[in-house]
Amino acid sequence: MPTIAAAANASNAAHAVTPRSRDARDYQRVPRVITAMHKDQEYGSHIPPHSHERAQLLYAIDGVMRVSTEFGVWMLPPRRALLIAPGVVHELNMHSTVRMRTLYIEAGAAAAFGPGCKVIEVSALLRELILALVAEPIEYPIPGPGEHLAALILHALKAAETVPIAIPWPRDRRLLAVCDAIVREPGRRHRIDELAAGAGASGRTLMRLFPSETGLHFRQWVQQVHLADAFCRLARGESVARIAAALGYASPSAFTAMFRRILGHTPQHYLNEWRHRAD
Template sequence: MTHPERSSDHRDYQRVPRVVTAMARDERHGVTARPHSHERAQLLYATSGLMRVTTDLGVWILPPRRALFIPPGVVHYWTSIGTVTMRTIYIEADAVRQYGDACRVIEVSALLRQLILALLEEPIEYPMPGRGEHLAMLILSELEAAETVPIAIPWPRDRRLVAVCAAIVADPGSTRTIEDHAADVGASARTLIRLFPQETGLHYRQWVQQVHLAEAFGRLAQGHSVGAIAAALGYASPSAFTAMFRRILGRTPQHYLTEWRTPVQAE
């Protein structure tokens, strides 16, 4: 089977006789992909813009310098938030079995970013041996060393909890209590509190904090100040929001704000 030199169709990358392939695709704001899966693992990454990625088990918000590792066969769909320059890679299943069958967010280092962009300069079926093969091996090495970011919004299956979670995600700065949500879905607050860890693995407040972190990352990537983010998410002060952020991630939001304001090499 022959393959095009370049393509924006993910189907052209699944059976290429190369361990790693890279695809470039640009999307306007508000585009939503249909639910789909891949034969290969995917590192879903965009050099600019935001993406919201959804599976049956969770929701992730991906700003620049974050990527989502999606194992082979996992059904997912994404929505572009702003203009998105997607620069994603596909990896043979055998090369990533050690990563398991769960999605995870990783930090995209400056080196990994440049390696992905460099591989995009090669044809899909790049010559072997050659530059493309070397880049592919370096990508795998850098991926293995990448830091996992503990940000995920696990999604429930119970219809009452789904309604509550959808309402929280739609308005993450809302001051509504769990009692308010319980009244909306015809359940008691005690029932919802019990269901959260059963359905998501997180207690109610922990789950809400994950929503806040995801929202904060998106706003930080758009250049919002820490004070503005804290106010939008309903925190009493920027210091209270920063304390929550640092307790979970080990870094302050100011750290990421400074990092994302640092210019990167143009593509």
């Protein structure tokens, strides 16, 4: 007759060899508060519009992805994650090779995070907790380490710093064409009259549409695009001078002034912080 220890070892071995699903549908009704999925994506790959029963923490330990909903667009470098409420339709585009580490959170537990989407800062602790839960079975034993990891993750998410970087997305087809053009080339000096001509509208019409459709005036909206692109570049370790030049600013100080006015910190602050974490 096998001993209790032998039976436990056999159970652990069974968990270790169980293949890990890469289908998000397999994570929606697991009887656990949080489950974790790892899935790598190739550069240029696209995940079409979809939604989940659970809330999702969309996070990549490497690479940059663009997440789009009918309400906004977010560029996510490492050290940034997007909390997506249950039922929110979203699609993804990979701007590099991406190593995704996604959490699916039971809707009741996720209610504290509010509706819609928000970007959070991924601390070193939260990153390690996510990686540890990914190493656990999808339906991890209770009681056990997975249960404790899930509780710590919920606590870390509630305490996480939110980052006010979102690109509100319009619905008007004319403005959609304009916004697509700006996001594709954030460093180009976009003149409103040229954009209007390409969209089949007048410059005055576009200037009126921006606040009514996005809640931001034209230049404010462009600045949000610049901030999103800057964070991706900072995460790759690019210098402030290089980022300022790439985004069309006259000088690094002009770019830094815009950045600090909106976020309260200089880009160098974030660059130094991320370099310190990487050491």
